[in-house]
Every structure is written in C-alpha cells, then in structure tokens.
Amino acid sequence: MNIIEVKDLKKSYLKPENKNESFNAVDGISFNILAKEIYGILGPNGAGKTTTLEMLEGLKDIDSGTAMINGIDVEKKPYQVKKIIGVQLQANEYFDKLNLSELLVLFGKLYSVDVDCIDLLEKVGLSEKLKAKPKQLSGGQKQRFSIACALVNNPKILFLDEPTTGLDPQAKRNLWNLVKDLNHSGMTIVLTTHNMEEAEYLCNRIAIMDAGKIIAEDTPQELINQYAPEPSDLPLQGNIEDVFLTLTGHNLRD
Amino acid sequence: MITSLQLHLSKVFLKIFLRDVQSMIFNIFFPLAFIGIFLVSGGGSESINIGVVDNASSITSKNFIDLIKNDPLFEVTEGDEVYLKNQLLEGDQLAIIVVPENFDYLEGTSELKLLLDASQVRQINQIKTTIEKSLVSVERELSNTEPMFSLKVEDFKARPQRYIDFLLPGLLAFMLMNLSLGGSGFNIVEYRRRGILKRLFVTPIQPKDFITAIVLARMMIVVIQLSAVLLFAILLLGVRIEGSLFSLYGMIMLSTFIFLCLGFCFGSFAKTQEAIRPLVTSFTFPQLILSGVFFPINSLPDIIQPVAQLLPLSVVVTGLRNIALDGSGLFTIDSSMFGIIIWVLLSFFLATKYFVWKEVAG
Numbered sequence: 001m002n003i004i005e006v007k008d009l010k011k012s013y014l015k016p017e018n019k020n021e022s023f024n025a026v027d028g029i030s031f032n033i034l035a036k037e038i039y040g041i042l043g044p045n046g047a048g049k050t051t052t053l054e055m056l057e058g059l060k061d062i063d064s065g066t067a068m069i070n071g072i073d074v075e076k077k078p079y080q081v082k083k084i085i086g087v088q089l090q091a092n093e094y095f096d097k098l099n100l101s102e103l104l105v106l107f108g109k110l111y112s113v114d115v116d117c118i119d120l121l122e123k124v125g126l127s128e129k130l131k132a133k134p135k136q137l138s139g140g141q142k143q144r145f146s147i148a149c150a151l152v153n154n155p156k157i158l159f160l161d162e163p164t165t166g167l168d169p170q171a172k173r174n175l176w177n178l179v180k181d182l183n184h185s186g187m188t189i190v191l192t193t194h195n196m197e198e199a200e201y202l203c204n205r206i207a208i209m210d211a212g213k214i215i216a217e218d219t220p221q222e223l224i225n226q227y228a229p230e231p232s233d234l235p236l237q238g239n240i241e242d243v244f245l246t247l248t249g250h251n252l253r254d
Numbered sequence: 255m256i257t258s259l260q261l262h263l264s265k266v267f268l269k270i271f272l273r274d275v276q277s278m279i280f281n282i283f284f285p286l287a288f289i290g291i292f293l294v295s296g297g298g299s300e301s302i303n304i305g306v307v308d309n310a311s312s313i314t315s316k317n318f319i320d321l322i323k324n325d326p327l328f329e330v331t332e333g334d335e336v337y338l339k340n341q342l343l344e345g346d347q348l349a350i351i352v353v354p355e356n357f358d359y360l361e362g363t364s365e366l367k368l369l370l371d372a373s374q375v376r377q378i379n380q381i382k383t384t385i386e387k388s389l390v391s392v393e394r395e396l397s398n399t400e401p402m403f404s405l406k407v408e409d410f411k412a413r414p415q416r417y418i419d420f421l422l423p424g425l426l427a428f429m430l431m432n433l434s435l436g437g438s439g440f441n442i443v444e445y446r447r448r449g450i451l452k453r454l455f456v457t458p459i460q461p462k463d464f465i466t467a468i469v470l471a472r473m474m475i476v477v478i479q480l481s482a483v484l485l486f487a488i489l490l491l492g493v494r495i496e497g498s499l500f501s502l503y504g505m506i507m508l509s510t511f512i513f514l515c516l517g518f519c520f521g522s523f524a525k526t527q528e529a530i531r532p533l534v535t536s537f538t539f540p541q542l543i544l545s546g547v548f549f550p551i552n553s554l555p556d557i558i559q560p561v562a563q564l565l566p567l568s569v570v571v572t573g574l575r576n577i578a579l580d581g582s583g584l585f586t587i588d589s590s591m592f593g594i595i596i597w598v599l600l601s602f603f604l605a606t607k608y609f610v611w612k613e614v615a616g
Contacts, residue, residue: 094450
C-alpha cells in the first residue's frame with residue numbers, strides 16, 4: 001500500500017546570481033513510497049532532495065504537481081499532514097535556554113499531546129540527559145535528540161534530512177540502528193543522504209536524484225546489478241557508490 | 255480567546271526571556287543608572303554656582319547680594335575678583351557678578367559686570383532676568399518708590415514638578431520601545447537564522463499561535479522590568495504618579511503592542527542579524543532625540559515639531575506623561591490617545607501585511 005504518492009512535483013527558484021532567471025530545483029518528479037519501508041533519496045548537493053522533503057512536509061509551497069500523504073493532499077490540508085508526520089531537519093537547533101525535557105514537552109504541546117520524556121529519551125539513548133541543554137550535546141546526541149523531538153506525536157511517517165552528515169562512525173552506526181528499530185516498530189521512514197553506505201545499508205528502495213530529476217529508482221541490489229560497471233581487474237562486484245557516480249557523473253558539486 | 259497552546263507557548267517564551275539574565279540586566283541597567291544619577295545629584299534640583307565680587311561694600315550692595323543669595327536658583331560665593339576668576343576658569347563657578355565701587359552713587363548709572371563662558375551656560379537668560387529683577391528692587395528701595403505692578407505666578411495645576419518627574423515617563427517609554435523591538439524583530443531574525451522557526455513550523459502550530467505567545471510573553475517582560483524601574487523611582491526619589499496605575503499600565507500595554515508589531519515588520523524586512531541592527535537603530539535613535547524623552551518636544555526647532563509629534567515614541571511619551579504628571583485617564587480623549595490608537599492600528603496593519611510567514615520560517 002502506498003503511503004506517499006508524488007506526481008509531477010515541481011518547484012522553481014530565482015537564480016541567486018541572476019534574479020530574472022529561474023531554475024527548477026525540483027523538476028517534475030514522481031514516486032510512490034510503500035507503508036513501512038525505508039525510502040532513501042540519494043543525490044549530490046543541490047540535487048533538490050531537501051526541497052522535495054520540504055514540499056512534502058508543508059514547509060514550502062508546491063509550484064505544480066500533487067503530493068498525497070496517507071491519502072491527504074499536502075497542498076490543500078498541510079496541517080492535517082503535519083499532525084501525522086515527524087520531521088528531522090538538517091539544522092537541528094533549539095531554544096538554548098530550555099533543557100531537553102522542557103523542549104520535548106513544548107513539542108508535545110504543539111501537537112496537543114502529553115509527552116513521556118523519559119520514555120522518548122530512552123528510545124534514542126539519551127535518558128541521562130533529561131536536564132541537559134541542547135548545546136551540551138555532542139553531534140550524534142543532537143541528531144538523536146532531533147529524532148526524539150520528531151517522535152513526540154508518534155508519527156506514521158518519519159522524514160530524516162541527512163541524518164548522519166558530520167557524525168563519526170560510531171555515532172553513525174548508532175543512529176542507523178535507531179532508524180532500523182523505528183522501522184521495525186512499523187514506522188515508514190523517508191531519508192535523504194549523500195552517504196552511499198547509508199543508503200545501501202538502511203534503505204529498502206532508493207531514488208537517485210540529480211538536477212531536480214529522479215534518474216533511477218529501485219532496491220539497492222537491483223541498482224547495483226543494473227548500473228555498477230563490471231570492475232575490470234577485480235573479481236568483485238561494484239557498490240552503490242559506483243552506481244551513483246556512473247549515473248550522476250564525476251563532476252564536483254558545491 | 256487565548257488557547258492553552260498559546261498560553262503554554264507564552265510561558266515557554268517567558269521562561270526563555272527570564273533565563274537570559276544578561277539581557278535582563280542590560281535592559282534595566284540604563285534606566286536605573288539614570289535614576290541613580292539623579293539620586294546622587296539630590297533629586298534633580300540644579301542650582302547655579304555664582305561668584306560675587308563686592309567692590310562697593312556698602313549697605314546697598316549688601317542688600318543686593320542678599321537678594322541674589324535668597325534666590326534658590328543661585329549658590330553664591332563671595333570673594334575677590336582674581337580668586338573667583340580662577341574658580342570660573344576651573345569650572346567651579348558658572349558666572350561672576352562684579353559689583354562696581356560706584357554701586358550706590360546716586361548720580362549716573364553704575365554698571366555691573368557679569369563674567370561667564372557663554373558656551374558653558376545654558377541658563378544665561380534665567381541668570382540675567384534674576385539679576386535684573388534684584389537690581390530693580392534695590393533701585394526702588396533707594397529711590398523710595400513702590401512698584402507699580404507685581405506679577406504673582408500660581409501653578410494652577412498645583413503640583414510640584416521636578417525634572418525627574420518629567421523624565422521618568424520618557425525613560426519608561428524608551429525602555430519599552432527597546433524591549434519590544436528586541437523581543438520581536440531580533441528574536442524572529444535569530445530564530446530564523448538558526449532554523450528554529452522552520453523546526454516549529456513542521457509541527458501543526460499556526461502563525462497566530464506563535465505571534466500571540468511572543469506578544470503575551472513580551473508584555474509580561476515589559477511589565478516586570480518597567481515595574482522595577484517605577485518602584486525604584488517611587489521609593490527612592492519620591493516620584494508621584496498622578497493618574498491611576500490602571501491607566502498607566504494600560505498605556506504601557508498598548509505602547510508595547512505598537513512596538514512589538516513594528517518589530518515583527520523589521521524582523522521580516524531584515525534577513526540577517528547584521529541588517530536588523532542598523533535598521534532598528536535608525537528607527538530608535540532619532541526618536542530618542544525627537545520624541546521628548548529628555549526634553550519637551552516644543553523645545554525643538556519649529557519646523558521639526560509637527561513631524562516629531564507624529565513619531566510613535568512621541569505619542570507614547572506624551573501619553574505616559576499625561577497620565578503620570580497630569581493624571582489623565584486611559585480613556586481621556588485627547589490628541590495623544592488619538593495618536594496611540596492610530597499607531598496601534600497602523601502597526602498592526604503593517605505587521606500583518608509584511609510579516610510573510612513562509613519566508614520568515616524558511
């Protein structure tokens with residue numbers, strides 16, 4: 001069953017260097033996401049991953065196309081959609097003067113629910129930090145706290161925007177396990193990343209995005225079979241990174 | 255009317271503001287320091303140090319000097335000319351009167367000299383008038399004539415007014431302007447920059463919940479800080495508030511609302527913390543001078559006065575002063591109340607028109 005259905009989604013911006021011209025950040029993409037799967041949107045910087053997520057989350061207006069989440073039209077009823085999704089943004093800053101439990105209670109109030117802070121923080125392995133301020137957390141702890149905030153309304157779908165960027169390997173593994181656990185409990189998870197290993201390890205299906213378009217979409221194994229070039233002198237099969245570079249080219253992105 | 259979410263959110267903002275001890279202290283420091291200066295200088299009564307050189311040493315010159323001494327405007331020191339001139343140069347005296355030897359000779363006019371540094375003395379006309387008045391009464395005594403006219407000044411409002419009484423409402427208004435602009439405009443820009451607004455708006459919160467909460471929390475902060483300054487002024491300086499506290503606080507709330515709305519506008523216009531600082535300064539600084547905080551608007555040049563009177567801080571200062579000094583009520587229909595209403599409507603209109611929510615959030 002599709003929990004997310006996206007059709008011909010478009011978003012254009014004015015070019016920062018020339019305000020008279022616009023470019024399509026998201027250029028007519030369509031995809032469906034099944035309930036309870038982990039779906040990854042993989043792409044280089046500036047591919048349109050975050051813009052896509054922000055349109056689905058009701059943060060950005062949709063220029064054209066439709067996005068349905070759990071049968072609700074995002075454009076028509078953004079507040080209905082916001083109630084059933086949990087979101088972790090790339091920037092994960094919070095009010096400095098509040099501690100973690102106060103922040104969780106605040107986020108709960110925004111959904112009109114009472115929050116069991118201890119339970120939530122335990123879920124993400126931060127039960128010791130109940131009274132800590134966000135500034136006192138390490139990078140990995142901050143990301144996990146962001147996820148705790150995204151879970152206050154017990155969402156059907158969890159959006160994660162580059163959840164492991166900037167984390168050390170231990171913190172990264174730890175977060176992956178958390179995402180797997182949440183998925184096992186029945187949550188649909190949509191994440192963006194440019195970490196190949198992450199996409200390969202976590203996702204049931206991957207969409208590869210470049211210049212506002214989806215250029216390939218399948219399970220990691222199928223993508224490898226289709227696109228990874230046969231290594232010439234090594235008997236080993238390629239990996240998702242090879243797929244990615246074959247599809248998006250080797251040029252540097254900013 | 256106010257939902258439990260808005261109430262909770264405003265409590266959260268209040269907590270955030272109150273935990274920011276540093277900004278609380280800085281906000282309250284300037285007005286308290288100002289009042290403190292008045293406290294040290296004896297409640298704002300300012301007398302002029304004046305030296306008198308009596309070259310005549312006669313009964314008439316003594317009479318004249320006594321008249322000057324009895325005037326509360328002057329603090330008189332007698333001495334010889336060289337000594338007093340040195341004091342004038344060092345700034346211990348503001349002016350010196352030299353009484354000539356021929357002071358009470360009946361033939362011819364005797365000429366008194368008033369030595370001063372005109373650039374240093376603001377009250378030069380006041381000094382001249384008082385001395386001339388004293389001279390006239392000495393002259394009458396000598397020539398045995400009764401004065402034909404006498405002018406009796408009665409303050410028909412019959413209330414003692416010192417400079418601090420005049421200044422306090424101005425200071426309160428200036429304080430509430432800064433607190434409100436800082437609490438709306440600066441906060442919005444800061445929360446946007448750090449992505450906090452964006453994070454809030456992926457939840458089902460509505461813009462009006464957020465704004466109501468900030469407005470409520472800021473009003474509480476303004477009331478707390480202004481009350482502290484007011485209490486300080488009332489207890490230590492014996493400042494009297496003629497109007498009712500209800501009217502005073504009502505006016506404070508309305509004024510806070512005006513500047514919060516304007517702050518939201520600035521927050522929408524300025525994209526960065528670097529941009530909002532000069533924007534807000536160019537709004538507040540001219541008003542500090544033009545809005546009658548430190549001296550009455552009618553002491554400004556005539557051309558500027560009509561414009562100055564329209565500024566939001568001017569109507570707030572005048573409104574607060576009318577309540578504090580003249581005992582008007584909140585519902586007294588006068589020009590300042592009219593100005594307040596206009597600014598409440600105008601600022602609310604501007605805030606709702608220019609506060610672009612999506613852009614603010616992301």
